[in-house]
Amino acid sequence: MKGILFTISAVFILFGCVKTNDLSPIDNISSSQLINANASSRPNIVLILGDDIGVDVITSYGGQSYETPNIDSMAQNGMKFTYCHSSPLCSPSRVCIMTGKYNFRNYTVWGVMDPNDNTFANLLKSGGYATYVAGKWQLDGGDASIHSLGFHNYCVWNPIKNGVRIGSHYKDPTVYTHAAFLDKSLTEGKYGDDIFTDSALNFIDKNKDRNFFLYYPITLCHDPFCPTPDDPEFASWNSKGNPSDTSFFPSMVKYMDKKIGQIIQRLKDDHILNKTIVMFVGDNGTPSEIYSWYNGELVRGGKSNTDESGTHVPLVVMWQNHIAPGQVNDNLIDFTDFLGTFADAAGITIPSFYYPLDTQSFFNQLIGLSYVPRDWSFDHYQPNTNKGNDILVRWVQDHTYKLYDSVGTFYNIALDPKERNPIKRRDMTSYEKQRRKQFQAILDSLK
Numbered sequence: 001m002k003g004i005l006f007t008i009s010a011v012f013i014l015f016g017c018v019k020t021n022d023l024s025p026i027d028n029i030s031s032s033q034l035i036n037a038n039a040s041s042r043p044n045i046v047l048i049l050g051d052d053i054g055v056d057v058i059t060s061y062g063g064q065s066y067e068t069p070n071i072d073s074m075a076q077n078g079m080k081f082t083y084c085h086s087s088p089l090c091s092p093s094r095v096c097i098m099t100g101k102y103n104f105r106n107y108t109v110w111g112v113m114d115p116n117d118n119t120f121a122n123l124l125k126s127g128g129y130a131t132y133v134a135g136k137w138q139l140d141g142g143d144a145s146i147h148s149l150g151f152h153n154y155c156v157w158n159p160i161k162n163g164v165r166i167g168s169h170y171k172d173p174t175v176y177t178h179a180a181f182l183d184k185s186l187t188e189g190k191y192g193d194d195i196f197t198d199s200a201l202n203f204i205d206k207n208k209d210r211n212f213f214l215y216y217p218i219t220l221c222h223d224p225f226c227p228t229p230d231d232p233e234f235a236s237w238n239s240k241g242n243p244s245d246t247s248f249f250p251s252m253v254k255y256m257d258k259k260i261g262q263i264i265q266r267l268k269d270d271h272i273l274n275k276t277i278v279m280f281v282g283d284n285g286t287p288s289e290i291y292s293w294y295n296g297e298l299v300r301g302g303k304s305n306t307d308e309s310g311t312h313v314p315l316v317v318m319w320q321n322h323i324a325p326g327q328v329n330d331n332l333i334d335f336t337d338f339l340g341t342f343a344d345a346a347g348i349t350i351p352s353f354y355y356p357l358d359t360q361s362f363f364n365q366l367i368g369l370s371y372v373p374r375d376w377s378f379d380h381y382q383p384n385t386n387k388g389n390d391i392l393v394r395w396v397q398d399h400t401y402k403l404y405d406s407v408g409t410f411y412n413i414a415l416d417p418k419e420r421n422p423i424k425r426r427d428m429t430s431y432e433k434q435r436r437k438q439f440q441a442i443l444d445s446l447k
Helices: 069-076 090-099 120-126 142-148 192-206 246-269 337-346 363-367 430-445
Strands: 044-050 079-085 130-136 153-157 212-216 276-282 291-294 297-300 312-318 327-334 377-381 393-397 401-404 410-412
Touching: 044 246, 044 337, 069 246, 069 276, 069 312, 090 120, 090 337, 120 130, 120 212, 120 337, 130 192, 153 192, 192 212, 192 246, 246 276, 327 377, 337 363, 393 430, 401 430, 410 430
Parallel strands: 044 212, 044 276, 079 327, 130 153, 130 212
Antiparallel strands: 079 312, 276 312, 291 297, 377 393, 393 401, 401 410
């Protein structure tokens, strides 16, 4: 079994009338298992994964309906990637980003990850990083799997797929930490992402003198759409009875951005912002119930769609004094690329047993060293593989063109992002015929 299960001290949480005492203790981990950051020039890594956040939400990408000042500040002080692509839904995206592999290699069923998989957390943990996950788990297995998949400690929602009621992740949240669900007396009237963020801040404080990896798959802004603690409706909101209300989506986006700002501020307060790579990325397109003004047009969220509206997500990366501010990067980034990037950032050689991998590091792009950009991105999309009606969709794309497997439709997505007009073979230019042939060879090789 990968990893080591560590003895965890008891936890007591109280926010307001409840206080966080110790959600992330790793003082009991021996010095041989953690490399002191003072003896290393390696950066800390913070990865924040927004839930159901497409490019249309973020102001610095052209969004006009919401307030995202902290994410925009990250872009102004770091690098904004304009062509990052996820899978159209969260569960397959999370398996890709954590393992550096396309879904045909290791994705078997919605909401479950094989605890024997190797993740970016396993890799960083093996290199001496303290590792922590806070927020949405949705990968099954509870305490054993979270440890096996590379995390020393955690504070999460939705830890177990079968036999456990998931519960709320906003008001009156169901919170799982140290192999147990918190008593309702500690969570009643509280807000999930407040608890998760506070646990992440506590982890940062406790590990500011070590190398650490914080993975924060924040539960915002997934449905149900409901008030945040900054809304007057929050106090009287019934987390079990009130219906989802899309009018709260702007407030939820603003609150997500607020939580991101708190993490960045804590890194500043602990004097480690210049030692920490901070990334924000969305996991898939915005929910289809949401309409947003984006670059002067009213657009509908494309979550679950296989076109650009479902897979084109924001990615901003900040590393003070290391990434030149205000950069816009137009190279392709694939969701499998994070594992390789973290390996390069930490100076860790990926062990042979992690392979085959599909990751292509973009670390050199961040710091201005030479690199070869990704030429194409691929997706193998069959999110509910336990259901007979789950249709497999596979495609390869670059900035301009996209080819679907089996059906063979070929699009110019730069001119036709909604994919309404496939290019007929008789109308293809010589370059388009060549590119289509290249894409088909890639599709044939990835099986």
